Amino acid sequence: MYEEVFKALGEPTRLKIIRLLAEKELCVCDLEEIMDISQPRVSQHLKILKQAGLVKERKEGKKRICSFNREFFDWFMEEFSFFMHRPLHEVEEFAEEVKRMQNLDYDTCAIRRKSLSKKSRINGQEEK
Amino acid sequence: MYEEVFKALGEPTRLKIIRLLAEKELCVCDLEEIMDISQPRVSQHLKILKQAGLVKERKEGKKRICSFNREFFDWFMEEFSFFMHRPLHEVEEFAEEVKRMQNLDYDTCAIRRKSLSKKSRINGQEEK
DNA sequence: TTAACATATAAGTATATACTAATATATGAA
DNA sequence: TTCATATATTAGTATATACTTATATGTTAA
Known part of the structure; x- marks a missing residue:
């Protein structure tokens, strides 16, 4: 909306x-x-x-x-402002994103990538 | 903006x-x-x-x-809300529109149209 | 019921936008 | 310097959007 x-x-x-x-x-x-x-x-x-x-x-x-x-306009502006201030875990439609966000607690993207590559290996896809 | x-x-x-x-x-x-x-x-x-x-x-x-x-976001929302509440004659970029709006004080569009046709005649453009 | 008016919709077209795939740039580490 | 990483940019393409012209619909008055 x-x-x-x-x-x-x-x-x-x-x-x-x-x-x-x-x-x-x-x-x-x-x-x-x-x-x-x-x-x-x-x-x-x-x-x-x-x-x-x-x-x-x-x-x-x-x-x-x-x-x-x-x-409607005034309500909408209020509503959107509220939406933008809420803690994300309260917003149902972001459940998936919140989950993935929690898997982000590494220092760097690089480390995360390596971990993903490891996962790929486990899934049988070889790194080049 | x-x-x-x-x-x-x-x-x-x-x-x-x-x-x-x-x-x-x-x-x-x-x-x-x-x-x-x-x-x-x-x-x-x-x-x-x-x-x-x-x-x-x-x-x-x-x-x-x-x-x-x-x-910026909070400022913007405030600013826009303000913009939408101001009397139009205070908004410079709407000067032309405000002028045309004042020529609207007829009961119906039809009457306004006739008046415009009259103007056209004055300007030498004949109605069909 | 016809005519004039007020608005809506449709068809066609040009431009804008969002996307993917490929490539370029920039930064830090070995 | 070379490599890996992180991000930006480019080119190409498909879809969406905004506009114009023409036509359709709905409403009131003669």
């Missing part, structure tokens, strides 16, 4: 769109004019922003009024 | 790298083993993370010890 949001944010047109929406809710054709870009371009970027959760939409007559989802 | 950082964060391999570095400083070959990916792949992603300011590096013998630049 982090990936999707950051991807959405990591593109200048979309960054501009959400900054504009953060000021004021706008429909597609408003954005089209303010940013001076084509309608499909606005529409396509909005789709990505909506999927990421950063933009909300409501219908009003023919128009779709888009707005910045500030609640 | 926001764009560069978000692009760096919006990729699973890099996200994993900085989350690992947030736990513990590591050299390239450590990451290689922990993540079980190729050395150039680690190296290339680290380059992008360093350019974005998210990763620091120090030399120690043959090794380059990489670490998460938490000071």
Whole structure:
């Protein structure tokens, strides 16, 4: 989920769109004019922003009024910041990495490599 | 600058790298083993993370010890959050957009379009 | 129900990105 | 100096992304 949001944010047109929406809710054709870009371009970027959760939409007559989802944004920033501060062993999806990290308690990569080569020998693969 | 950082964060391999570095400083070959990916792949992603300011590096013998630049990260998150909360007229790079936004005070896009057509006529371009 | 409007989607294309394999560079040790 | 190690860079390739143009869908008003 982090990936999707950051991807959405990591593109200048979309960054501009959400900054504009953060000021004021706008429909597609408003954005089209303010940013001076084509309608499909606005529409396509909005789709990505909506999927990421950063933009909300409501219908009003023919128009779709888009707005910045500030609640989600604030929550997301908090959440990610928290994620980046947690001790890694608490993060389930990193279980494998934590394990491998513990096998790292050697002084140098070199020593570790030798140990791996030894393992290879044991597995019948000869070192050259 | 926001764009560069978000692009760096919006990729699973890099996200994993900085989350690992947030736990513990590591050299390239450590990451290689922990993540079980190729050395150039680690190296290339680290380059992008360093350019974005998210990763620091120090030399120690043959090794380059990489670490998460938490000071920058925390500053960046604050800064971006601030950026997203400011009134738009305070943000210099949006001067043009703010101007165009003020020309938006009509009820509907349709009306706005007609007005623009009128302008076109004045400029000598005929409506079809 | 037709016309105008507002938006979405599709197709095509150019550029960007992420990867692998091969090679280059840099550092410390023998 | 030569070798092994640690990392960086290059070249090639496949996929993803952003854009444009054209077309489709949905909504309101005449």
